[in-house]
Amino acid sequence: MNRTEDERKRGSLTALLQKKPGLFRLCCFYRGFLRVSVVLLCLFGTLGLLGGGAYVLLESARADSLFRARASAPVQSDTQTFLGAALLKKSLWLGSVSPNVFLLQHGGSALLHSMTNPENTPMKQLVDESVLRQEDIYAFDRDAVPPGENAIIPMNLSRHPSPGEILFSNTTAFSLDGAAYAAAPYPIDTKEVPTVLILHTHATESYAPQDAISYNPDTVKTRTSDTEANVVAVGDTLAAALSERGISVIHCRELFDAQSYPKAYETAAAAIRAYLRENPQIGYVFDVHRDALCRQNGDEIKPLTEIGGEPCAQVMLVVGTNEAGANHPHWEQNLTVAAHIQSRLTTLYSNFARPINIRSATFNEQYTKGSLLLEIGSFGNTLAEAQTAAKHLGQVIADVILGAP
Numbered sequence: 231m232n233r234t235e236d237e238r239k240r241g242s243l244t245a246l247l248q249k250k251p252g253l254f255r256l257c258c259f260y261r262g263f264l265r266v267s268v269v270l271l272c273l274f275g276t277l278g279l280l281g282g283g284a285y286v287l288l289e290s291a292r293a294d295s296l297f298r299a300r301a302s303a304p305v306q307s308d309t310q311t312f313l314g315a316a317l318l319k320k321s322l323w324l325g326s327v328s329p330n331v332f333l334l335q336h337g338g339s340a341l342l343h344s345m346t347n348p349e350n351t352p353m354k355q356l357v358d359e360s361v362l363r364q365e366d367i368y369a370f371d372r373d374a375v376p377p378g379e380n381a382i383i384p385m386n387l388s389r390h391p392s393p394g395e396i397l398f399s400n401t402t403a404f405s406l407d408g409a410a411y412a413a414a415p416y417p418i419d420t421k422e423v424p425t426v427l428i429l430h431t432h433a434t435e436s437y438a439p440q441d442a443i444s445y446n447p448d449t450v451k452t453r454t455s456d457t458e459a460n461v462v463a464v465g466d467t468l469a470a471a472l473s474e475r476g477i478s479v480i481h482c483r484e485l486f487d488a489q490s491y492p493k494a495y496e497t498a499a500a501a502i503r504a505y506l507r508e509n510p511q512i513g514y515v516f517d518v519h520r521d522a523l524c525r526q527n528g529d530e531i532k533p534l535t536e537i538g539g540e541p542c543a544q545v546m547l548v549v550g551t552n553e554a555g556a557n558h559p560h561w562e563q564n565l566t567v568a569a570h571i572q573s574r575l576t577t578l579y580s581n582f583a584r585p586i587n588i589r590s591a592t593f594n595e596q597y598t599k600g601s602l603l604l605e606i607g608s609f610g611n612t613l614a615e616a617q618t619a620a621k622h623l624g625q626v627i628a629d630v631i632l633g634a635p
Contacts, residue, residue, distance in 0.1 A: 367384060367534055367536050368384045368386065368534070369384075370383050370443070374443060375443060375444040376444060378446065378448075379444040379446050379447075380444060380446075380447055380529055380530065381528075381529045382438055382443055382444055382445060382529075382530045382532050382610040383529055383530070383610070384532045384534040384610075385533060386533070386581050387533040387544055387584045388535070388544060388580070388581040388584055389585055390580070390581070391576040391580075391583075391585075393577045393580075394573045395408070395573075396409060397586070398585050398586050399546075399584070399586065399587045401589055401590065402551055402553045402589065404551065404588065406565070406588065408569055411565050411566050411568075411569035412569040412572070412573040414566045414569070415566075416567070416630075416633070417563040417566050417567065417600075418631075419513075420631065420632060420633030423476075423477060423632060424478075424511050424513025424600075425479070425511045425512045426479045426480070426514040426515075426631070427479075427482065427502070427509070427515045428465045428480070428481045428516050428518060429482035429486075429498060429502070429515070429517055429518075430461050430462055430465055430482070430483075430484075430486070430517065430518050430519070431486050431494050431495055431498040431517050431519070431594070432494055433460060433461060433462050433484065433485040433487060434453040434455055434485055435453060435460055435519060435520045435609075436451070436452060436453055436456075436460045436461075436609070437459070437520060437607065437611055437613045437615075437616055438530075438609060438611065438612055439612070440612050440614065441612075442612070445530065453487075455485055455488055459613060461519060461520050461616075462485075463613060463617065464520070464606050464613070464616045464617055464620045465483070466481065467621055468516070468606075468620040468624045468627075469481040469624075470624070471620065471628065472627065472628050475625075475628035477628055477631060477632070480505065480509065480512070482501060482505065486498045486501070498517070499594045499597075502597050503597065506597060506598075513598055513599070513600050514598060514600035514601070514602075514631070515594075515595070515597060515598050515600070515601040515602075516602055516627075517594065517595075517601075517602070517603045518604050518606060518620075519603060519605050520605065520607050520608055520609065520611070520616060521546065521605040522608060523608045523609075523610065524609075530608065530609055531608060532607075532610030532611050533546075533584060533608055533610075533611070534615065535579070537582065537618065540618050541612075541614075541615050542615055542618040542619050542622065543606055543607030543608075543615040543616045543619040544582060544583065544584050545575075545582065545583055545604065545605065545619050545623050546584040546586070546605040547568045547571060547587070547602055547604060547605075548586075548587045548593060548603035548604070549561065549564050549586060549587070549589070549595070549602065549603075550590075550591050550592040550593040550595045550596075550603070551591075552592070553590035556592045556596065557596060558596040560595070560598065560601070561596070563599035564599065564600070564602060565586075565588070567599070567602065568586050569586070571602075571627055571630050572586055574626050574629055574630060575626050578626065582619075582622065606619050607619060
């Protein structure tokens with residue numbers, strides 16, 4: 231039988247390898263190595279695909295759980311947790327990060343701020359454009375902060391409540407159910423509407439300049455006696471919003487903290503008692519402040535949202551209790567009023583209200599069933615942002631006072 235050319239070549243190669251056993255073993259090793267390599271590549275490729283999918287699912291679930299966090303953590307850690315969860319979730323499902331990614335640095339942690347779609351699909355097909363606009367107001371470039379100055383960082387401190395949901399930042403030992411207080415009968419007559427007293431225990435509290443992204447800790451002025459620039463001006467806006475709805479308002483513009491900051495609550499309490507004696511029709515006392523949210527590194531947090539296309543300071547209702555031992559018979563009625571207001575706030579505006587702050591001190595709220603301390607923005611907000619907040623807050627408070635459905 232005649233052998234083909236290929237068979238003759240294979241026979242020659244076999245004879246050569248038999249004469250050189252070292253070369254024969256090398257070829258066998260090489261052939262085995264190639265087979266094992268192919269098998270391993272297929273195995274690891276499959277595991278990588280499975281692991282990547284599992285990672286996305288697990289991280290998305292973790293982001294969802296962080297979104298719904300209820301712990302009363304300090305402002306800075308709570309904010310980082312929430313914002314980090316929100317951005318983590320978007321980064322997982324929107325695709326890889328482009329060079330335009332914005333990193334927000336906070337004490338060594340980097341929070342992803344903006345993501346893009348690798349397929350260049352129009353972003354509006356993936357995410358509601360209003361969500362993107364909301365994210366834009368939190369854009370911050372730390373590199374733009376001048377040397378020696380501290381940053382003013384915009385953040386969302388609402389914790390993303392569901393519509394009508396009541397969230398607490400509870401510093402007391404009381405176990406409180408927000409939904410129960412929101413469902414409780416309203417403690418003040420909504421037909422014969424009482425007068426509202428607005429005052430400012432810390433009237434000299436002021437706001438940051440317009441468009442400020444930082445402040446100089448050596449020269450900054452966080453207080454002023456100018457009532458056109460401090461929280462008294464914010465009280466004017468709140469009073470106007472209530473008056474426009476036909477609610478009688480008394481606005482006390484006295485600067486209780488101008489001469490003695492430590493005695494401000496004492497002098498304000500005396501003024502409240504005097505107003506109640508002279509105006510027994512007063513049923514609500516709103517003490518308007520602005521918050522101070524300063525990190526250990528000096529950064530000031532600016533609680534911010536957007537309403538109707540306008541930047542707007544976030545607000546926080548503060549409810550004092552009798553936990554510290556003071557005589558405060560009305561604190562649960564105060565909390566009921568706060569819960570009704572908060573429920574309406576979270577129904578109308580998703581990110582306007584921070585959780586209700588429950589405290590052990592009274593904050594002079596013991597004099598009526600409708601007494602609340604209102605934190606409108608922080609030092610990091612501008613006066614315009616605080617006045618926008620006061621306008622919308624006043625409209626919601628008016629709805630509650632008037633018993634609007």
